[in-house]
Amino acid sequence: MSSLELLTWARGPALQAALVIFIIGMLIRVLEILLLGRKTDLTRARAGQMGPGLRTIFSRSLPVSGTWKQHLSGYLWHIGFIVVLLFYAPHIQLFKQGFNIAWPALPTSLIDIITIVTMAALVFSLSLRFTDPVRRMLSTVGDYFSWLVTFLPVATGYMAFHNVGPDYTLVLALHIMSVNLLLVVFPFTKLSHAITFLFSRWYNGANAGRKGVRV
């Protein structure tokens, strides 16, 4: 199989299959959580549920004392990842031709800088897992795997843009394959938190609000 054939397959049938697995997997995850529902609480709520629940979705993202390093690196790579995904011109082409929606792109040079920052923050996040004894003990193979499948699309995308590696076509194919891998494993790993964090945080906040705990 030549590089071009691999690229054609990666951005064609493979991407289509990965997208289908991603959507079906995420819908199953979300619906099974939502449809299970909650046991009726017969006690009288001490305070509201909705307000504290919604507030917690955001408040849990704020750094608390002593955590600014991981919060900063977390912010940087999460935001960087989303900006590069949504505002790099070739990515917008995918949305435009795939779903007929488009928006203005950011300058390529700016995307380039954001990509470097994203990769640096991801590497820093990994180093925290290695250096912090508690975090190292708590980390599982799944955590490292999730880091890897997140890092690979960014790194291969950067390599493709800068013509690093043996052949642009091959590196671009590997970039799209790494995105396909990310899409496929997304619903079945901790990466699904990208959606489920909304429910879990709301649930915790609503629970605390119900008990009269200030959140």
Next chain:
Amino acid sequence: MKQDETLAEHLQGQGISRRGFLKFCAATASMLALSPGMAGAIADALGKARRPSVIWLSFQECTGCTESLTRSHNPSVESLILSAISLDYHHTLQAASGTAAEEAREQAMHDNKGEYLLVVDGSIPTGAGGGYSTIAGISNLQMLEETAKDAAAIISVGTCAAFGGIPYANPNPTGARSVMDLIHDKPIVNVPGCPPIPIVITGVLSHYLTFGSLPELDNLNRPLSFFGDTIHDRCYRRPFYDQGKFAKTFDDEGARNGWCLYELGCKGPTTHNACATAKWNNGVSFPIESGHGCIGCSEPNFWDAGSFYQAISSSPEDLSRAATGAIIAGAAAGAGVGLYNKYKQSRAKDKHYTVTTKDMEDS
């Protein structure tokens, strides 16, 4: 050209000056990525070269490769190089026909056994026992195998011969194959392109005439000196790509300002060829310079690589349809899983019974 005449003598007879010939040799050295000092060696070797026998076989093709070669910018040293080789068999160019033509091929094969160059353009149909295309009563496949047997090397000219080209495109009704799919025991150089650049063909021939060997090749058997870089690497519009300036339509302000054609489907980033440096029509321009994106014609399966007008980063598949299907299937599956969980929950609840202290005392 007389059989014993050297190339230098022949060119002189054609009115090509020594200076013109040396210019060609210097350009060839440069194109082949050799040191400038090699120009003299090329001039020396080519000047003394006797014309080698070349058999040119045309199979499933459109004659575009021959058109490219012969009608590029006549008269030129490149085209004279071709007349300086002994082109003993070529459907389009030979005067002979019928039995006489086939006899010429057989004669050339016999007289130059193990030394002649075989040039092939067009893919080879293998379906229906090779019956889709025959010449003088024998199938293309038979003719290729027969002629390749005693060839010194094979040059596959054009994407059809190199990688199958348009006849190989899905669904490939004739069972078209490339030369390297079928011949495995001879050195093969692929000079793809639809059509290939004339100077690339003559460059490979010049290399063979000068050094008696074939140039360094990439993993797809293409000469590295011509196919080492992508169109994108050498494109004069590359700075616009780096700045994120893209033409959105073929007639917008971006297009008029010469901005990058990536969003209009340019395949320059994934296409290896010398168009951006050698150019076409005697160095006048190349497709991107005339406002059209590269279609990737020198890469395998470029016909099946999606629309020419779709950006490389987009998918040739219908993603929105697949996504809609997935949403319906996912919603159904999610609802099914959710309801099953509910059922399990209520069953567990039904099975639950309360154990009192009395029950424990009794047991």
